[in-house]
Amino acid sequence: MTRAKVAEANANVELAREEQRKLHLALDLEAEQARLDLKAANERLSVTDQVVAQAAESASLTRARFEQELALSTQLIDAETALVAARVRRAEAEADRQIAVAAVRKALGLPQLESQSKSK
Numbered sequence: 001m002t003r004a005k006v007a008e009a010n011a012n013v014e015l016a017r018e019e020q021r022k023l024h025l026a027l028d029l030e031a032e033q034a035r036l037d038l039k040a041a042n043e044r045l046s047v048t049d050q051v052v053a054q055a056a057e058s059a060s061l062t063r064a065r066f067e068q069e070l071a072l073s074t075q076l077i078d079a080e081t082a083l084v085a086a087r088v089r090r091a092e093a094e095a096d097r098q099i100a101v102a103a104v105r106k107a108l109g110l111p112q113l114e115s116q117s118k119s120k
Contacts, residue, residue, distance in 0.1 A: 031107040038100040045097050048090040055079075055086040 062079035065071035105112055 027107070031104070034100065034103040034107040038097070038104050041093065041097040041100040045090070045093040048086065048093040052083070052086045052090050055083040059083045 059076075059079040059082070062071050062076050066073065066076040102112055
């Protein structure tokens with residue numbers, strides 16, 4: 001081998017190492033971003049659980065007041081609408097959490113479904 005070929009081979013090895021390092025960094029970044037997204041999704045889910053509980057309590061109190069003729073029907077409708085909206089936001093937060101879990105599993109190279117991991 002000539003010196004030029006040796007130098008070229010060394011440069012190719014160094015280039016391959018650099019590409020490997022970039023790939024590892026990209027994978028680490030993807031995994032960390034997925035973990036952060038999951039943490040945020042869990043926090044949103046926790047908050048929406050509290051909002052649903054508060055909206056349910058408000059609707060219950062408004063319903064009781066309505067039955068005692070102390071609240072207008074529009075107040076009851078507003079309270080029920082707020083409860084439905086809170087439940088929708090909670091369902092969205094749960095979906096976001098499931099998406100975040102899938103992203104973490106993907107970033108870590110894990111199967112998305114339990115049946116996939118058992119069949120291997």
